Amino acid sequence: xxxxxxxxxxxxxxxxxxxxxKKRIRSAQVKAVLAVxxxxxxxxxxxxxxxxxxxxxxxxxxxxxxxxAQDLKREFPDMKGFSRSNLMYMRxxxxxxxxxxxxxxxxGQIPWKHNCVILEKVKTPxxxxxxxxxxxxxxxxRNVLILQIESGLFQRQGGxxxxxxxxxxxxxxDLMQQLIKDPYHLEFLPLGKxxxxxxxxxxxxxxxxxxxxxxxxxxxxxxxxYYLNIGGEDxxxxxxxxxxxxxxxxxxxxxxxxxxxxYSGKMNLYVxxxxxxxxxxxxxxxxxxxxxxxxxxxIAEYALRNVNTPIAVSTHKLPKQLQENLPTxxxxxxxxxxxxxxxxxxxxxxx
Numbered sequence: 049x050x051x052x053x054x055x056x057x058x059x060x061x062x063x064x065x066x067x068x069x070k071k072r073i074r075s076a077q078v079k080a081v082l083a084v085x086x087x088x089x090x091x092x093x094x095x096x097x098x099x100x101x102x103x104x105x106x107x108x109x110x111x112x113x114x115x116x117a118q119d120l121k122r123e124f125p126d127m128k129g130f131s132r133s134n135l136m137y138m139r140x141x142x143x144x145x146x147x148x149x150x151x152x153x154x155x156g157q158i159p160w161k162h163n164c165v166i167l168e169k170v171k172t173p174x175x176x177x178x179x180x181x182x183x184x185x186x187x188x189x190r191n192v193l194i195l196q197i198e199s200g201l202f203q204r205q206g207g208x209x210x211x212x213x214x215x216x217x218x219x220x221x222d223l224m225q226q227l228i229k230d231p232y233h234l235e236f237l238p239l240g241k242x243x244x245x246x247x248x249x250x251x252x253x254x255x256x257x258x259x260x261x262x263x264x265x266x267x268x269x270x271x272x273x274y275y276l277n278i279g280g281e282d283x284x285x286x287x288x289x290x291x292x293x294x295x296x297x298x299x300x301x302x303x304x305x306x307x308x309x310x311y312s313g314k315m316n317l318y319v320x321x322x323x324x325x326x327x328x329x330x331x332x333x334x335x336x337x338x339x340x341x342x343x344x345x346x347i348a349e350y351a352l353r354n355v356n357t358p359i360a361v362s363t364h365k366l367p368k369q370l371q372e373n374l375p376t377x378x379x380x381x382x383x384x385x386x387x388x389x390x391x392x393x394x395x396x397x398x399x
Contacts, residue, residue: 089156090156093141096141096142099112099139113135113139116135137164154177154180154181154184155180159190162180162183162190162193165193165194166179169198179196204229204230204233207230207362208225208230208360208362209349209362210359211355211359215355224335227294229362231362232263234365252287267292268289268290268291270288270289270290270297272286272287274288276325283321286299286302287299291335295332296332297331299318299335301338302364303338304340305341306340307340307343307351309351311351312351312355313355316357318336319334319358333357334358337360338360338362340364341363341364342363343361
């Protein structure tokens with residue numbers, strides 16, 4: 049009689065079963081953790097609401113929280129979270145979000161310590177809710193959340209000047225508008241007092257992990273000084289990325305000075321060439337970002353008005369000690385005039 053096939057570790061069906069079970073178990077673990085987190089935060093919200101209501105009704109001061117902390121820790125010695133400071137956060141949490149439905153839909157989706165960071169560092173309900181949603185969507189750790197809040201990410205979203213509304217279909221235009229920041233914070237770069245655009249580019253590549261965090265979720269680094277042959281001439285893109293969620297190439301052109309109108313023409317060339325040479329059928333239109341030290345809003349808007357490729361003009365913010373040592377345009381002009389005069393004085397007399 050034919051023997052049934054033996055089940056070996058190499059068997060593809062076995063691995064399919066194993067991988068399916070592992071995926072299901074991990075999913076159940078995540079759901080269990082989230083469920084526990086929601087119940088814990090709901091408990092904290094209920095405690096905070098009760099304390100807040102009793103203080104208002106009885107006229108109790110802050111000392112009642114200190115007494116509660118002592119009594120609760122004595123009653124539940126194995127439970128953490130009943131310190132005076134944490135009870136203060138519970139009260140603040142209930143005061144900030146009086147609707148229990150919020151706990152189920154938003155606050156309960158992130159860890160308690162994340163909620164405490166947002167309560168402490170963010171003041172308006174709209175901004176607080178935005179950071180909660182971004183934490184859920186991007187999986188930010190507490191340290192990353194703190195970094196994003198301290199860098200003013202909420203205020204920097206959607207602040208760049210673009211022509212996306214006219215050059216991109218909806219909803220991609222709205223998504224791209226929110227994706228671009230202004231300014232981009234590059235304080236993490238270890239740059240000296242004097243440097244050129246290429247050195248800025250090299251520093252960004254060397255610290256690509258930090259730069260990708262500043263750019264946001266979804267950016268994949270393709271290359272720096274990316275070579276393109278256009279009409280038989282050589283061109284090099286400063287930085288080329290691909291956005292995994294929006295399915296498009298993103299070119300970044302770095303400029304150390306103020307935005308100039310001619311930059312949009314060169315970026316238009318780059319975007320058109322990438323669309324023709326690199327973009328595939330499933331890719332969305334390529335995006336160009338001109339990243340300058342500063343920009344004149346009116347000039348940038350005029351420069352992009354009749355350009356048919358999607359381009360954004362934004363700014364970068366360098367380390368403070370570096371900004372303080374950068375010469376002004378007037379200083380550069382004076383130094384240039386002095387250098388030209390010195391060069392003329394050194395020429396031999398033809399007579």
